Amino acid sequence: MGGRTHPGSASTIEGMSSSYVSPRISAAVVGALVGAAAGILLLTAAGTFSFAVTGVFAGLALGVAALAGAVVGVALAPAHTRSNPR
Numbered sequence: 001m002g003g004r005t006h007p008g009s010a011s012t013i014e015g016m017s018s019s020y021v022s023p024r025i026s027a028a029v030v031g032a033l034v035g036a037a038a039g040i041l042l043l044t045a046a047g048t049f050s051f052a053v054t055g056v057f058a059g060l061a062l063g064v065a066a067l068a069g070a071v072v073g074v075a076l077a078p079a080h081t082r083s084n085p086r
Contacts, residue, residue: 035069
C-alpha cells in the first residue's frame with residue numbers, strides 16, 4: 001500500500017485508460033468550435049452589408065452554426081481509432 005502502484009493499475013486519474021473521452025466527443029467539440037467560427041464570419045458579413053444584426057439573429061447564427069458543426073464532426077469521426085492486428 002504506502003502510495004505504491006503496481007504496473008498496469010489505475011489508482012489515479014492519469015493511470016486510467018485514455019479511451020474514456022470518445023473520439024466522437026472530441027470531434028463534436030472541434031466541429032462546434034469550427035461552426036461557431038463560421039457563425040462569427042456570417043455575422044461579420046451581415047454587418048458589412050449593412051444588415052441590421054439583432055441579438056436574436058446573432059444567437060441563432062452562432063447557435064445553429066455551432067450545432068451543425070458538432071453534428072458534422074460526429075458524423076465524420078472515425079468509428080475505431082485503435083487497431084489490433086493479429
